[in-house]
Amino acid sequence: MTPTIVQFTPLPSLTHPSFWHKLTELKLDVLKLSDAEVEISATYRVGRLIEDRESGPGAFVGVGGSLGVEEESFAHSVDASLPSGSANYNTIEDFKAADKSKLFNDAADKIWTSIQTSRSTTLLNSFLLITYADLKKYRYYYWFAFPAFTSSPAWHIDDNPGWVGAESVFTHEQMQNIHEQLHSSEKRLAYFLVRSSPDGISVVPVEDYNPQKDTVETTVIGFIDPSAQPQNPGWPLRNLLAYLRSLYPQSTSTLRILSWRDADAPRGPESVPAKGNDVSARPSAVGWEKNVQGKLGPRMADLAPMMDPVRLANQAVDLNLKLMRWRILPELNLEKIAETKCLLLGAGTLGCYVARCLMGWGVRTITFVDSSKVSFSNPVRQPLFKFEDCLNGGKPKAECAAERLKEVWPGINATGHSLSIPMPGHPIPASPPTVLEQTKKDVAKLEELIESHDAVYLLMDSRESRWLPTVIGRAKDKLVLNAALGFDTFLVMRHGARPQAGSIDQRDELGGSKQHLGCYYCNDYRRACRFTRPGLASIAASSAVELMMSVIQHPQGARAPAPRPSPNGTDNQFEEGAEGTSVLGLVPHQLRGYLAQFRNLHIVGAAYDRCTGCSETVVKAYETQGFDMMLNAFNDPKYLERLTGLDKLYEDGEKALADVEWVEEGEDGDDF
Numbered sequence: 017m018t019p020t021i022v023q024f025t026p027l028p029s030l031t032h033p034s035f036w037h038k039l040t041e042l043k044l045d046v047l048k049l050s051d052a053e054v055e056i057s058a059t060y061r062v063g064r065l066i067e068d069r070e071s072g073p074g075a076f077v078g079v080g081g082s083l084g085v086e087e088e089s090f091a092h093s094v095d096a097s098l099p100s101g102s103a104n105y106n107t108i109e110d111f112k113a114a115d116k117s118k119l120f121n122d123a124a125d126k127i128w129t130s131i132q133t134s135r136s137t138t139l140l141n142s143f144l145l146i147t148y149a150d151l152k153k154y155r156y157y158y159w160f161a162f163p164a165f166t167s168s169p170a171w172h173i174d175d176n177p178g179w180v181g182a183e184s185v186f187t188h189e190q191m192q193n194i195h196e197q198l199h200s201s202e203k204r205l206a207y208f209l210v211r212s213s214p215d216g217i218s219v220v221p222v223e224d225y226n227p228q229k230d231t232v233e234t235t236v237i238g239f240i241d242p243s244a245q246p247q248n249p250g251w252p253l254r255n256l257l258a259y260l261r262s263l264y265p266q267s268t269s270t271l272r273i274l275s276w277r278d279a280d281a282p283r284g285p286e287s288v289p290a291k292g293n294d295v296s297a298r299p300s301a302v303g304w305e306k307n308v309q310g311k312l313g314p315r316m317a318d319l320a321p322m323m324d325p326v327r328l329a330n331q332a333v334d335l336n337l338k339l340m341r342w343r344i345l346p347e348l349n350l351e352k353i354a355e356t357k358c359l360l361l362g363a364g365t366l367g368c369y370v371a372r373c374l375m376g377w378g379v380r381t382i383t384f385v386d387s388s389k390v391s392f393s394n395p396v397r398q399p400l401f402k403f404e405d406c407l408n409g410g411k412p413k414a415e416c417a418a419e420r421l422k423e424v425w426p427g428i429n430a431t432g433h434s435l436s437i438p439m440p441g442h443p444i445p446a447s448p449p450t451v452l453e454q455t456k457k458d459v460a461k462l463e464e465l466i467e468s469h470d471a472v473y474l475l476m477d478s479r480e481s482r483w484l485p486t487v488i489g490r491a492k493d494k495l496v497l498n499a500a501l502g503f504d505t506f507l508v509m510r511h512g513a514r515p516q517a518g519s520i521d522q523r524d525e526l527g528g529s530k531q532h533l534g535c536y537y538c539n540d541y542r543r544a545c546r547f548t549r550p551g552l553a554s555i556a557a558s559s560a561v562e563l564m565m566s567v568i569q570h571p572q573g574a575r576a577p578a579p580r581p582s583p584n585g586t587d588n589q590f591e592e593g594a595e596g597t598s599v600l601g602l603v604p605h606q607l608r609g610y611l612a613q614f615r616n617l618h619i620v621g622a623a624y625d626r627c628t629g630c631s632e633t634v635v636k637a638y639e640t641q642g643f644d645m646m647l648n649a650f651n652d653p654k655y656l657e658r659l660t661g662l663d664k665l666y667e668d669g670e671k672a673l674a675d676v677e678w679v680e681e682g683e684d685g686d687d688f
Contacts, residue, residue: 362475369557537629
């Protein structure tokens, strides 16, 4: 009778969605553009028999085990018997063009070298995984290989009826003893020896095999079998047989194999003999997994339908930014940008454009403050609003803008507050008392919002409404950014940070004195216009956001010095390697744009010691007197002038002008 050749059941793969999620994180945060091999590990389960109740008592269905990879596969914390490597390619073209024969042979060589040098079974179950992750569509292309050595001639079953139940060799108590020893081992054994002696049964690693001691009569060689086929052992047995045949060619021509499946029905043959010649040369290997069509080829996992759309959006936003960091700016600190909480005072044209640009940079927290409602003239100029928002008197702008941001990106933390910001020189009536109480509440809420945010944008229509947040932002040492529009001109600037003892924020190159950067009020920029060219707001808004990004990327943050003009350059030429640069480029103090000329100017404005917005006199008065100081500024148009000494300066100036003797030039005077 022709002996029955042993046929092995291939080991199927099973990739848990958490594995792809972890691979995505690893690719975005660690690997980036690297395609270096990554070590991963996996587990497989024993084959099981499950009772089929529909077929009647005693009917069982075999359920084979599979190799499983999941999130923990990257952590090496699992009790895995299959260590391996994974190569992830950056493009689908690289994935298709990969030299798969070389990759497979390298993996097989690694296993064979381990057998010959270390005599360890650790790498016998190694596998290979190549992947390409399309992170925009969440499609993952992958191909597993389980290198297994062939035998020539093939291994075969010695006696009929082939594979028999292990209960014909071991008693129930002995099998229970084997089960307990396997599970009590500190390291789960994929391969083991079952030694029988008068003292009982002992389970030891295959590495303890002793040709003189472990005979066919006394020792059974076992392995954890993922197969559920009655007459076909699982794939891991192939390399175990190659291991034994290579190391012990004279004593392993006949073996007893225990195919350990579930505890109820392990199976084992009486013997598996084979004969071969050269056992030192590496035999050929097979093992690429077939795809769902039953052909040799990769598989594809499409996770987009099963993923949370909000999570998809969050990862998509991060992906674009991280691609920018990988390919162009590896020093870019995206985490710092995402953590920056931005307060937008004004939800009009500037506020809408600033918010959209901040979202593009991955800012997670945006808060709007505005007291007006959406009108019919707004939607065409303010991109966060729609026609429906204007109906029934209009929705509150701040709350509506926050809702629209969440529609664009559900993962953003956007809120809106309808709030009136009191202005200096605009008296608060004493009666009815509710007006004063509401003003106190508005001021307290504004203070709370500025305190809880990192960056404050001043985007209101009027110059006066920017005064109160300027003072509060200065006192609380926040990054304050300003954007103001004319008809075809704009101003974008960052307010200078409050001076610290011994610090130098900016040098006046002309006078040589050490001066700090000023605020919106230091330079008396009064130009404002309610009618602007439609494209101007988006230019100014994006410039303000980009300015903030440059500031927070600078090591000194809000205290970053402005770039120094080159001594021999023109208006927009600066010293190379100056302190006023970050990974994104220059960190200017002010940008003044002229749309009619398509030109921008970089300007450095020094702080004014009598400024009504940022001078220490004003800030300290606010810190000591609180709301009373503000109320004085609201009710008395001359209060801030007296507080800062501007009134005396004006008087001195008028006196100086009065003392000047003006000489009128006659008509016959010389014309120079």
